[in-house]
Amino acid sequence: MKKRNRWKETLGKAAQVLPFYLLATLMVIMCVFYFHMRKRESQVLQKVQDAEEYSSYYMMITNDDSLPFWQNVYAGALEEAQKADAYIEMPGINLETEYDKRDLMKIAIDSKVDGIIVEADESAMMTELIKEAEENGIPVVTVLEDNTQAGRQSYVSISYYNLGREYGNQLCDIIREKQEKGYSGRQSVMVLLDAERADTSQSILLASMQEVIDGAGLGDLVQIEAVPVQSGSAFAAEEAIRDIFMTRDTLPDVMMCLNEQNTTCVYQAVVDYNKVGEIEIVGYYESDMIRSAIQKNIIHSSVTIDTKQMGRYCVDALSEYQESGYANEYFAVDISLLNAQTLGEGGADNAKETG
Amino acid sequence: MPKKLADAFTALSIRTKLICVFVLTILVMLLVNVFMYLNINKITLQLDEIYADNVRLNSIADALDGLQSSMTSYLNTKTTDAMEEYYKNEQNYADLIAGLQTKATGDELLLMERNIHYMSETYLSLTADTIEAKRGRNVEKYKAYYDDASQLYEYLQMYILSLNNRRFRTNTGDYEVLSDSLQYLEMVSIFIFIALTLCTLLMVIMFTRNITKPLRKLSDAAYRVANGELEQADMVEVHSMDEIGVVTVAFNQMLQSIPNYMNRLRESIEKERQMKEKELLMETHLKDAQLKYLQAQINPHFLFNSLNAGAQLAMMESADRTYDYIQNMAAFFRYNIKKDHDEVTLEEEIRLVDNYIYILNVRFSGDIHFEKKVDESLLGIHIPSMLLQPIVENSVNYGIRNIDWEGRIVLSVYRKEENVCISIKDNGIGMTAERIEQVMQNCISHQEEAGDSNGVGLNNVMERLHLFFDGAERFAMTSEGMGKGTEVVISIPYPDIK
Numbered sequence: 001m002k003k004r005n006r007w008k009e010t011l012g013k014a015a016q017v018l019p020f021y022l023l024a025t026l027m028v029i030m031c032v033f034y035f036h037m038r039k040r041e042s043q044v045l046q047k048v049q050d051a052e053e054y055s056s057y058y059m060m061i062t063n064d065d066s067l068p069f070w071q072n073v074y075a076g077a078l079e080e081a082q083k084a085d086a087y088i089e090m091p092g093i094n095l096e097t098e099y100d101k102r103d104l105m106k107i108a109i110d111s112k113v114d115g116i117i118v119e120a121d122e123s124a125m126m127t128e129l130i131k132e133a134e135e136n137g138i139p140v141v142t143v144l145e146d147n148t149q150a151g152r153q154s155y156v157s158i159s160y161y162n163l164g165r166e167y168g169n170q171l172c173d174i175i176r177e178k179q180e181k182g183y184s185g186r187q188s189v190m191v192l193l194d195a196e197r198a199d200t201s202q203s204i205l206l207a208s209m210q211e212v213i214d215g216a217g218l219g220d221l222v223q224i225e226a227v228p229v230q231s232g233s234a235f236a237a238e239e240a241i242r243d244i245f246m247t248r249d250t251l252p253d254v255m256m257c258l259n260e261q262n263t264t265c266v267y268q269a270v271v272d273y274n275k276v277g278e279i280e281i282v283g284y285y286e287s288d289m290i291r292s293a294i295q296k297n298i299i300h301s302s303v304t305i306d307t308k309q310m311g312r313y314c315v316d317a318l319s320e321y322q323e324s325g326y327a328n329e330y331f332a333v334d335i336s337l338l339n340a341q342t343l344g345e346g347g348a349d350n351a352k353e354t355g
Numbered sequence: 356m357p358k359k360l361a362d363a364f365t366a367l368s369i370r371t372k373l374i375c376v377f378v379l380t381i382l383v384m385l386l387v388n389v390f391m392y393l394n395i396n397k398i399t400l401q402l403d404e405i406y407a408d409n410v411r412l413n414s415i416a417d418a419l420d421g422l423q424s425s426m427t428s429y430l431n432t433k434t435t436d437a438m439e440e441y442y443k444n445e446q447n448y449a450d451l452i453a454g455l456q457t458k459a460t461g462d463e464l465l466l467m468e469r470n471i472h473y474m475s476e477t478y479l480s481l482t483a484d485t486i487e488a489k490r491g492r493n494v495e496k497y498k499a500y501y502d503d504a505s506q507l508y509e510y511l512q513m514y515i516l517s518l519n520n521r522r523f524r525t526n527t528g529d530y531e532v533l534s535d536s537l538q539y540l541e542m543v544s545i546f547i548f549i550a551l552t553l554c555t556l557l558m559v560i561m562f563t564r565n566i567t568k569p570l571r572k573l574s575d576a577a578y579r580v581a582n583g584e585l586e587q588a589d590m591v592e593v594h595s596m597d598e599i600g601v602v603t604v605a606f607n608q609m610l611q612s613i614p615n616y617m618n619r620l621r622e623s624i625e626k627e628r629q630m631k632e633k634e635l636l637m638e639t640h641l642k643d644a645q646l647k648y649l650q651a652q653i654n655p656h657f658l659f660n661s662l663n664a665g666a667q668l669a670m671m672e673s674a675d676r677t678y679d680y681i682q683n684m685a686a687f688f689r690y691n692i693k694k695d696h697d698e699v700t701l702e703e704e705i706r707l708v709d710n711y712i713y714i715l716n717v718r719f720s721g722d723i724h725f726e727k728k729v730d731e732s733l734l735g736i737h738i739p740s741m742l743l744q745p746i747v748e749n750s751v752n753y754g755i756r757n758i759d760w761e762g763r764i765v766l767s768v769y770r771k772e773e774n775v776c777i778s779i780k781d782n783g784i785g786m787t788a789e790r791i792e793q794v795m796q797n798c799i800s801h802q803e804e805a806g807d808s809n810g811v812g813l814n815n816v817m818e819r820l821h822l823f824f825d826g827a828e829r830f831a832m833t834s835e836g837m838g839k840g841t842e843v844v845i846s847i848p849y850p851d852i853k
Contacts, residue, residue, distance in 0.1 A: 018557065022553075022554040026387075030387070030390060033543050037398075037539075051460040051465055052461045053459065053460050055459070087459050089466055094467060094517055095514070097517075106507075107474065110477040111469070111470035111474050
């Protein structure tokens with residue numbers, strides 16, 4: 001009885017302070033809730049608040065921003081730019097319509113950017129735009145393709161001579177492999193050129209390739225055909241390549257592609273027209289699809305360049321110019337080779353550098 | 356800490372407690388309401404702000420359209436109105452783009468904003484050049500400027516549209532998050548309000564219970580006390596030192612003191628009763644002793660004197676008178692023997708007085724003149740025995756014994772209103788008022804009464820009358836002064852006549 005009374009008394013005392021504990025708990029819940037709400041809201045506004053300011057702002061203008069090649073170049077450039085307290089943007093990506101290089105160059109000039117990286121060409125319009133940029137005090141760096149007419153500050157590209165030699169080596173390998181397999185006839189080789197490139201780079205490439213083949217004593221066994229493919233207008237390259245497969249009576253034994261898009265289109269056409277094994281492809285660049293195709297032995301090999309290095313060099317050239325008023329005239333980017341063997345050794349990271 | 360707080364709370368008065376509880380409840384409600392209101396207000400403001408960017412971009416786009424169309428209109432018509440419209444639109448557009456940010460940041464949307472700003476500056480400059488060239492009628496130049504401006508106008512439109520769309524997508528995401536937050540807030544608000552209401556309710560119940568519980572206990576205890584269950588009424592527990600606590604403490608003190616007080620009262624009554632009883636008993640014993648003592652004195656003394664007188668008479672005269680004398684003596688003694696009975700009739704008492712007077716007249720040679728005026732219808736009333744003889748004896752001894760004139764004693768019995776009056780009046784030396792007062796106050800010593808008396812004094816008569824008639828005053832003694840005699844009147848209530 002006494003125990004029960006004591007228990008009742010304790011319970012009564014506890015009940016007296018219970019509302020205060022409940023109130024305190026309620027207050028704690030409210031505080032937790034308040035901070036939770038603030039956290040949620042701050043997450044919403046975080047992006048804007050986190051936006052870092054930079055002292056310089058560059059634009060990078062290419063023919064096709066969506067290509068992994070250019071995405072990688074951009075990634076390398078952005079990385080380097082941020083080190084130099086600058087930000088780089090590919091303006092075409094954020095717009096609701098697709099502008100060509102001319103429009104984007106105009107936008108860049110009118111936006112008063114601190115520097116332009118452009119995949120140029122030798123057209124008069126490009127020359128004009130680069131000149132306009134120069135007049136507005138905007139330094140221009142050309143990448144991959146150059147415009148020699150205007151006063152661009154620097155040119156970042158690969159050595160087309162070295163590239164031609166690499167293609168030549170790959171062609172020699174293919175011929176030798178075919179000889180080993182018993183094919184002794186003359187091999188027809190189709191090189192897909194960019195019809196819109198007016199500079200001498202493709203000529204240099206072809207010449208150096210020929211030089212390697214001749215040097216290997218295989219000149220008689222090879223018949224090289226250079227086919228220009230339109231790249232500027234929409235879907236032109238794909239249509240042109242399909243035309244080759246559909247209209248030609250005899251298809252080449254080896255197809256050599258000098259850009260990523262052509263490589264992908266040729267690969268798809270070979271698969272679609274059931275020419276796997278009959279046509280050897282020497283590709284360009286290292287997208288996931290190209291890697292996969294190399295592993296399946298549909299593409300013999302792919303000549304690739306260090307895209308991030310290319311991006312870095314572009315930004316370095318602009319930074320150099322901003323700092324000193326001068327920049328290196330030419331930056332050469334490294335070339336490497338991707339084939340079944342190098343992929344087996346550990347992928348593109350271990351690709352044999354040849355440049 | 357909570358215990359200290361609870362102790363401090365219990366020490367407060369009810370008024371303060373009530374104020375505390377109400378203020379606390381109101382404050383908590385207010386706090387929660389303000390908290391909820393601020394949160395909801397903040398989210399609502401943020402919701403409003405979310406699409407503020409879109410609204411602003413729409414305004415810029417509209418202003419841009421207005422500027423382009425007013426410029427085109429001026430180029431087409433060259434009117435003053437178109438010019439004014441152009442300047443108005445130009446100012447408007449310039450004001451609007453001034454609000455756009457111009458810094459190079461890592462945020463693509465902010466970069467677009469920056470680009471719109473700078474492109475707009477170029478565009479404004481181009482439109483100004485166009486208008487200037489038009490005014491200067493430089494056709495080639497203004498056409499070229501117009502083409503450039505139109506192209507830039509398209510870029511700007513596209514940029515604004517793209518930024519607007521991008522912002523809208525981002526803002527929609529933010530809106531969804533905030534909308535979720537608002538719903539979440541609503542749920543939490545409902546929960547907190549319900550919890551708070553329950554909490555407050557609980558607090559009020561607890562508090563009122565704390566007030567009413569001791570009150571109920573107190574009233575229960577008071578009822579028990581009122582019903583006389585003093586032993587069952589336990590001490591009421593004191594929980595707090597508020598007004599109820601103070602009343603409870605006072606009640607407990609009262610509860611403690613009531614039995615003590617009652618015991619003391621009871622003891623005092625008991626003591627008084629015992630004392631009275633004792634006093635009465637002692638008085639009775641004393642009277643009894645006195646009576647027995649007097650009786651013991653009367654018989655031999657009086658008998659001796661009377662017999663002495665009888666012997667003298669017998670010597671001087673013949674046997675007749677002796678015979679009468681002895682008769683009277685015998686009657687007197689017989690009455691004395693009979694007087695053990697407490698009540699006698701008035702007739703018997705008067706006869707005793709006759710006997711006594713006869714004996715005295717024999718003793719003192721017929722000096723006492725005794726006269727009776729008796730209403731015979733009253734002779735049957737009952738009175739205590741030995742009542743009249745001591746008074747007559749007193750009148751003889753202190754009234755007429757030593758006077759020079761003829762002594763006279765008158766015994767009257769008459770009715771006066773509801774009383775029967777027995778008057779014994781002498782014409783002796785009389786009494787002063789002080790002496791009467793002393794006699795009435797029973798201050799005469801027994802020694803004074805002693806002597807040649809039958810032993811039953813006036814005091815005895817008065818006390819017996821007093822006891823016989825339950826304390827009522829029945830004895831009166833009057834005298835007109837020294838030498839004017841004394842009268843003793845005994846009044847007996849008529850209904851008491853049996």
